[in-house]
Amino acid sequence: MGTIGRSPWQKLDLWARAAAPSLSLLVLVMLGVMPLQLPGYGAVAPLLPLIGVYYWILHRPDLITFPVLFVVGLFQDLLTGGPLGVSGFVFLTIGWLVLSQRRVLAGMPVLVVWSGFAMIAAVAVGLEWLIISGLYGEILPVRPAIYRALVTGAAYPIVAVCLHPVLRTMTPPPPSA
Amino acid sequence: MRQQARSVARIVALRAIAQRFSLAVLLLASVGVMMIGKIDAVIVENLRSRVTDAVAPMLDAAARPVAAVNQVIADARAFLALREENARLAARVAELQHYEAVAHRLEAENLNLQALFNFHPEQTHAFITARVIADNSGAFVRSLAVNVGTRAGVGDGMAAVGGRGLVGRTVQTGERSARILLLTDLNARIPVLIERTRQRAVLAGDNTHQPSLAYLPPDSAPLAGDRIVTSGHGGLFPPGLPVGVVASIGDGLVRVEPFEDLSRLEHVRVLDFRAHTGGAAMRGIPGGGP
Structure with a gap:
């Protein structure tokens, strides 16, 4: 299937649709640092891009590549001021994990997909905690990490509902995917 | 086939x-x-301030409606509590009138004594007011991004204060944005004094909402409720900025509750202190002069 015979606008449209998942991850990173001015929110702020990573790999693994996860992770670390490279490592690991479990989760009822994500969130935040503790050379408080995992897990449906319209506007995946 | x-x-x-x-x-x-x-933290910090700079306009634009909604909610709440607030403030005014008299007397006495000892008071510092455009406080980092940078005269290592007390210090400054490391962050170390006893200590953040006092002299006996202020040692911060009060003492750990509610900051003031101290430490900061 080639793009011969398509107008530039059609090409742009196709390109935009293919890039939408990656762009949505960048938007989630920025939403994650919005100053909401809620007391105590900062300590438990959910890892919003992780939801996007899970959602897109589950629904359109052909549109999210490992380099994209790496770049989104770098962007997250640069913006939040966390140690550089940690989020990239976490997103790549989670991306690989979800990709390997995709067959099990695809087409399951929403609640199963959600609880799958809750487990993934626990793994991701645990990994993050472990790496940052190692980098700083001291054991970080565990409680904020637990809250972060819980809040991230709980935020899944909200983000998924926002990503759903994006998924619906997309062209269907190639048959091999 | x-x-x-x-x-x-x-x-x-x-x-x-x-x-x-x-x-x-x-x-x-x-x-x-x-x-x-x-x-090599320098390369990373450089990259960080560039990326924050690049997305600062977007974050700034996005932060405005959130701030507006918060303002409306706060206004509505304040309106409902108007009567109680009024009664409370009237009582407070009566109480403070007494302190006003005391303050006048002390100021006069202080001026007299300063003249007597030929004491040179420190110059006042300039400040730059900034809007908080990103709250990066995750479970592992405590920092904010603000919408002023080197163009407005902000540099690295300046004190950031809110309406009630110290918030943190600027750590990387881009052209249009700067990152403020909150005093609760794991990497924050601020030289402070216990105001009552004048004993020096270092306020060390540990990612909880109450940082603790480190390097307290062994004979020190801080009490809950003691005010903690910056000591000015190290030359980064002006002395005497209010920081917080001692909240709890236990397990050899003295925890301090910051005066400022760090989770709901909308604006902060960045103090340009070093530009006025002169000497070898003086740095050329564009627009930072008096």
Whole structure:
């Protein structure tokens, strides 16, 4: 299937649709640092891009590549001021994990997909905690990490509902995917 | 036909190998980046301020409606509590009138004594008011991004204060944005004084909402409720900025509750203190002069 015979606008449209998942991850990173001015929110702020990573790999693994996860992770670390490279490592690991479990989760009822994500969130935040503790050379408080995992897990449906319209506007995946 | 199927299978297998290879390479690259950040923080900080700078206009625009909604909610709440607030304030005014008299007397006495000892008071500092455009406080980092940078005269290491007390200090400054490391962050160390006893200590953040006092002299006996202010040692911060009060003492750990509610900051003031101290430490800061 080639793009011969398509107008530039059609090409742009196709390109935009293919890039939408990656762009949505960048938007989630920025939403994650919005100053909401809620007391105590900062300590438990959910890892919003992780939801996007899970959602897109589950629904359109052909549109999210490992380099994209790496770049989104770098962007997250640069913006939040966390140690550089940690989020990239976490997103790549989670991306690989979800990709390997995709067959099990695809087409399951929403609640199963959600609880799958809750487990993934626990793994991701645990990994993050472990790496940052190692980098700083001291054991970080565990409680904020637990809250972060819980809040991230709980935020899944909200983000998924926002990503759903994006998924619906997309062209269907190639048959091999 | 069979040949075609075989070549398709081969392509699929190759793609799977390439994917696994790219995963391994990128995981290694992540570890490499972590090591670079650990060894050469300057490169990373530079990159950080550039990226924050680039997205600052977007974050700024997005932060405005949130701030507006918060303002409306706060206004509505304040309106409902008007009567109680009024009664409380009237009582407070009566109480403060007494202190006003005391303050006048002390100020006069202080001026007299300063004249007597030929004491040179410190120059006042300029400040730059900034809007908080990103709250980066996650479970592992406590920092904010604000919408002023070197163009407005902000530099690294300046004190950031809210309406009630110290918030943190600027750590990386881009052209249009700066990052403020909150005093609760794991890496924050601020030289402070216990106001009552004048004993020096270092306020050390540990990512909880109450930082603790480190390097307290062994004979010190802080009490709950003691005010903690900056000591001015190290020359980064002006002395006497209110920081917080001693909240709890236990397990050899003295915890301090910051005066400022760090989770709901909308604006902060960045104090340009060093520009006025002169001497070798003076740095040329554009627009920072009096």
